[in-house]
Amino acid sequence: MNKPPTPLPTSWSATARPLPPPAEPAVAAAPDRPPVPQLYWGSGHGPIQAVSVWTERVPGRGEDAEPFVCHHWESTQGLIAVFDGSGGAGAAPAWQTPDGTARTGAWVGARAARLATDCWFHDVVRGSQDSDEDSLHAYVKYFLEQAPKRQSKISGTMRRQLPTTLAALHYQVDKGEKEIEVRPLWTGDSRAYALLPGSGLHVLTRDHTRESDALELLRSDPPMTNLVCADREFEVATRLLTLPLPCVLVTATDGFFGYVHTPGDFEHLLLRTLEQARDALDWSDLLRREVQAYTADDASLALLALGHQDFADLKADFAPRLRQLTDQLTVGRPSALTGASGHGGDPRETAAGIKAWQEQTWQAYRPDYERHLPPAPEESV
Template structure:
């Protein structure tokens, strides 16, 4: 399932969500890509219908296409997928874009075709799913399971790894995909028994909420209210549009469930817990000091579970 919304219709700098599954091998790829409008905000060309496009808009689409090609090539030729080969594919895909108008201003803050990338390269077995999480920037990969809730599988390329700090201070990214090749693809591996949900999201989904737990609440609350996968996607799109200040993209795959009704039923208890313990305590608070203190208390309750699988450094295995 994928969800994709634009802050400004027709000008969203997130690429559409990527979700691929190769049936005979039981492997697949989920991915999201957020073009960086600050460093990539200059206009570089036009579409065939005359719409001006920014470097960021083009970058996210090129990264998405390169990711799909990387996965397809590995399937067709039996090539191993790893951070190094993925980085090479991204650089090649971005550098194939020709005819861009170059700025006459030498601005070191500008990157050539800058974008985030967060992908989950997964493999399904009889009773479990394993994955390779690959990323650069602040788009994220997650695992969602009924008993333990939402767990972050990537680690933002920023000075802080604290998800609450990142929500409220928004420090600059230290590593992003770009055509100059001056970036690193981080990698981390893991596995989980069924049932499980893997997902990737850009910061439009999780970066405009009071606490990290509220992203899980949005996922589970809309899930509980939906009677089908299509309705869940629609409710998620409406929910994120009500609070985000950015484009927002999400892609997910669920494993070990018979149908959507079972997904909803298996997460019903967790949805109640998250609402009671992490959303309700913030309701009705108006004083900033009270909100800040409550937010810190709630994060301490949630943090250990949320960070259980998060890499400790820049990449690594957990």
């Protein structure tokens, strides 16, 4: 991968930072409520286009940490990651800020895991740590041990200290710049993906829940069987695979992919906003607007497009895939899901029609989507 013509520091690292709000925000604040907190960021340097989005559903109560996006030019490796503090398991207060704001264990846990991941990747680049799951686990565990926490008077099997998900993608561009070695690392139900021009979105992680069917997970909210936390053992799962360049790497919390009608809708969101965008920053803003319009949760996303000449080349590369996916998702789509008028009738028939369309669409979309899905634990050899 060629370096950009303008001089850059040895390490190019960026995280989401606040930008001036657009003229017409997607979610307007009520007169008696503050604006919805949001961070969006985008930057492009030739073969690398980077995007991150972070939003809070309830102002001041969000528990996702800010996304992590970093590329190291000299070693041609990088990392993207998201962290979703688990509010149900970690709802108890754990820390109070200097201005008196109370923060939950989920809020603290997500940010401690993010700081640990940041420091871990710094040491990976220096060569003092391996880029494997055991090394990352050790860093996260240490930072959680040092983080502020309180012993809750309420106990139970679902309670955790500083609980959070973690979904990261470490990558290394090969010397020939034709392929990329990718290592997803994850705990919980946040996800990592690869988006390829010819075959679309591929999930690279398997949710740590007893249910693994992506469509069924849109209809239910099963408890997680593995979660980063300070008071119990947890596992950082991983695998290693090689992908062709160019490609787009994505990590996201369930606020992005968990409130769509069918798994293919998330890919369509990514490609539709890409097609509309002028540059990486505009892409991040469009994604922010869209997710705030449909999600019922905090939402975080980190994305890196690798191997394209520039943003225009990235858009052109995925234009055929967008046309194909649009046809696939719009044919037979129930009017109740499109916002079209005149879809009245028996609610039971409407629900049955939606379910049938979801099943049909999912079965057509599923083979490519699950091509790189890790095997279930009992299937591993």
